[in-house]
Amino acid sequence: MRIRVLGTMRVWDGDRWTVVGAAQQRLLLAVLLIDGGAVGTERLVEEIWGGHPPRGAYGTLHGYVFRLRRLIGQGPNGPLVRRDGGYELILSDGDLDAHVFAEILAVARREMGVGRVERAASRLTHALGLWRGRALADVTPTPAVVAEAARLERARLEASELRVRAWSRLGRHIEVVEAARRLVEQHPLCEALWEHLMAGLGALGRRHEALDVYRRAREVMVSALGLEPGPRLRAIQRNVLDDDCAIDPPYSASRPA
Secondary structure, three states, X not given: OOEEOOOOOEEEOOOOEEEOOOHHHHHHHHHHHHHOOOEEHHHHHHHHHOOOOOOOHXXXXXXXXXXXXXXXXXXXXXXXXXXXXXXXXXXOOOOEHHHHHHXXXXXXXXXXXXXXXXHHHHHHHHHHOOOOOOOOOOOOOOHHHHHHHHHHHHHHHHHHHHHHHHHHHOOOHHHHHHHHHHHHHHOOOOHHHHHHHHHHHHHOOOHHHHHHHHHHHHHHHHHHHOOOOOHHHHHHHXXXXXXXXXXXXXXXXXXXX
C-alpha cells in the first residue's frame, strides 16, 4: 500500500495511482493518517459529520471502512484493522509520501549542519519533487485536516528555504534568485526569503534590482506588520550599496519577519 497526500489524495492499487472517489472516504483515510494509532469510532463520526451525525452514522461509517478496505487492501493481513473500539491504519516505511518527505528533510538538515551542502541540496530537490500541489488538496477541510495541511505546508516552506540557502552557499545564485522570487510571492511575510532574493541579486551584480527588492520588502513588512525590516535585511542592503554582496542569509523558515 502507498498513499499520497502531498497534493490530491491518491492510493496505489498495485498497477496505478487511484483516486479515492468519495469525499467521506477521503476524509476517513485522512483522519486515520493524521491521528495515527487506533482511532475510535466516535472520533471518526465526529470528524466526518461534525456535531450533526445522521441517524445510523455508525453503520454508515462501517460501510465507508468496508469500501476503503476494498481500495487499499482487505483480508486479515490488510492495512486497515479493527482495534480498541475503532480502526487503525498500519503503515510500513515508505507507504506515505508525507513521511518520506519528512525523513528526507531531516537528513538534509543534518547534512547542512555538517557542511555536506551539495548532498543536502540534492536531497531537498528530491523531497520537494514529492509535492503535486497543496497538501490534502481534495480532502474536506475539517479542523484536523486544516491543521495537518498547514503543518505540512510549513515543512514544505522550510525545505524550500533550506534548498535556497544551500544553493546560495554553492554559489548557484541564478537558482537562488529564481526560487526566492517565486517563494516571496507565496510567502511575502517570510523575511528570510527576501534576504535570499536580495543577496542573490546582489551576488549577480544586479544592484538596482536588489535595492528594489529591499523597497518592496519594506513596504510589505510595514504595511502588514507595522515593522521595519530586520537587521539582516538591512545589513544586506548596506552591502549592496557598498557593492559587497558576499553575505549568506541565515536559514530561518520559522521566522516570518
